Amino acid sequence: TMLGLLLRERYPNVKSAWLSHCEKGDFYEWIGRIAIGRGIMKDERQVIKTLVMRMLYTPLKPTEKKDGTPFKWYLKKYLAETNPCKRERLEDGGLFRTFDFIIMTYLKANETELYKLVYEARTNLKEVKRKKPTAAGKRTKKRNNLSIMMTEMEVKYIKACLKAIAPDVQYFYTIHDCIGCKASD
Numbered sequence: 001t002m003l004g005l006l007l008r009e010r011y012p013n014v015k016s017a018w019l020s021h022c023e024k025g026d027f028y029e030w031i032g033r034i035a036i037g038r039g040i041m042k043d044e045r046q047v048i049k050t051l052v053m054r055m056l057y058t059p060l061k062p063t064e065k066k067d068g069t070p071f072k073w074y075l076k077k078y079l080a081e082t083n084p085c086k087r088e089r090l091e092d093g094g095l096f097r098t099f100d101f102i103i104m105t106y107l108k109a110n111e112t113e114l115y116k117l118v119y120e121a122r123t124n125l126k127e128v129k130r131k132k133p134t135a136a137g138k139r140t141k142k143r144n145n146l147s148i149m150m151t152e153m154e155v156k157y158i159k160a161c162l163k164a165i166a167p168d169v170q171y172f173y174t175i176h177d178c179i180g181c182k183a184s185d
Contacts, residue, residue: 001019001022001023002150002151002153002154002157003018003056003114003117003118003146003150004016004018004019004022004023004114005019005153005157006117006149006150006153007019007113007114007117009153010113010117011113014113016111016113016114017030017110017111018107018111018114028040028045028048028049028052029045031048031052031103032044032045032048034102034103034106035048035071035099035102035103036071036072036075037072043079044075044079047075047078047079047095050091051095051096051099051100052103054096055096055099055100055103055104055118056118056121056144056146056147057144057146057147058100058122058144059122059125059142059143059144060122061122061123062100062101062104062118062119062122063097063098063100063101063104064101065101066097066098066101066102067094067097067098069094069098070098071095071098071099071102074090074094074095074098074099075095077090078090078091078095104118104119117146118146121144121145121146121149122144122146124145125142125143125144125145126142126143126145127140127141127142127143128140128141128142128143154174155174158172158174158179162179166181166185168185169181169185171185172185
């Protein structure tokens, strides 16, 4: 939703199916239909959600070439796998790359401005300090800045909502989709 609102702020005249499906509450099912070609099952929804987050926040260029294996096959194999190491290899490999290719190709063709936002965040990486140096002594890492842009959008939205419903609240904090403030406020 925040990405859709960020898109709306940058391109006010653009109609976005992405944001529309967020507002309808069927976003992951919509993404699943794009990726699989059918509605998604309950156990598939969490995988789709994880892959969407990874697609948005990864510091990697979008996958440019899909292998010949259908996403459905990777998804079925991933869900059936019980070995965590093999599951992780699947997630890092064909499962993510195929999903990334399908969704980014869809966005490029159908949601051009949204594609540009995500592509820019994934390719124009910011160098940030690490909390602790790596074993090799690296003190910085490259980072996709999309999460920061969406967090800023969320804070802006929350402030606007609070101003409308509780104008006297000056200090608050957020936890995911909750707003916390003093009981007196």
